[in-house]
Amino acid sequence: MSVRLDKMQATYSGNIESVLLNVDLENGAITTIGGLVDGKREVVHGATPVNVSAEEVLLVASPEIVYESDKHNILDFVNKAGKPARAYHYAVGDTVTITDNMITGTSVKNQYLIPENGSAKLKAVATLTDTTRFAAQVLEKVKLYGEPATRYKVLKH
Template sequence: MAVIRLDKITGGHLESIRHTAVMTNGLFVQLGDLVDGETELYQVAIPQTDADLEKEFLLHSTPEVMADPRQAGLKHFVVGAGDEGRGYHLVKGDVITLTNDLIEGTPVVGQFAVPQTGSLKLETSADGKGGSTGTVAVSLVLEVVRKTTLGYDGTDAYQLRVVKA
């Protein structure tokens, strides 16, 4: 399903990204190497170790333009494998809303969501720390502000505020 709303994003710093797999909006990526022959297009990197969680994360949110009207609608939008997408550098105070399928675990208002190893989705965290031991001071921490809904079918979603970036 994967629907995202950019409630309050500074959006001043964008990156062009490419992944070898299909991507939905609302994933959190790291910049890998520049694509061969490009000067501003980066490969998507997925954090593999706890140390990777201390590096910067970008929010993937590409404008939802669908050429096929049969697939129109936010819940059908994906960026194809090898296609270019848009990554936002987040700053403290940015606010986004994500459907619950973009967060591992059940978010609790007043607690946090943080990046995790081996995945581009966030995971829940009671104290804003993550990693295999649950004690890593990750580079990106989002506070769960409220539960809401997104999409025409009212899918469960959570509004998140960046408290550390």
């Protein structure tokens, strides 16, 4: 669905990657990065996390451009497989809002979001363990473009 970059260091410092996705992903999804794409100077391969205890996850958030506004709206935007997408490196303290369809389970204020192996979505959990490199705390439940959404703050990356 959608994402809002409330306060992200990467939007100011330019810590952004161009990732070539192997599957269609909505904004608000997460990805990991692999090596450079052959023949491309600054495009890296994006992939679904397979080892969340060690891999860095990035936030997929490309500009939401809708070309046929009479047929589609911003909520229909999808980053297409085989095309470069924008992905942001997280920093501790970043705050982001994503629509709830990008979360596995139900997020609850003051609980947490973590990545899980094999998924491009963050997972809602009640308590944290040291099994993931990334963790975020749910700040509040809100609406984003009229859809249920979760605002979170990055605790570790």
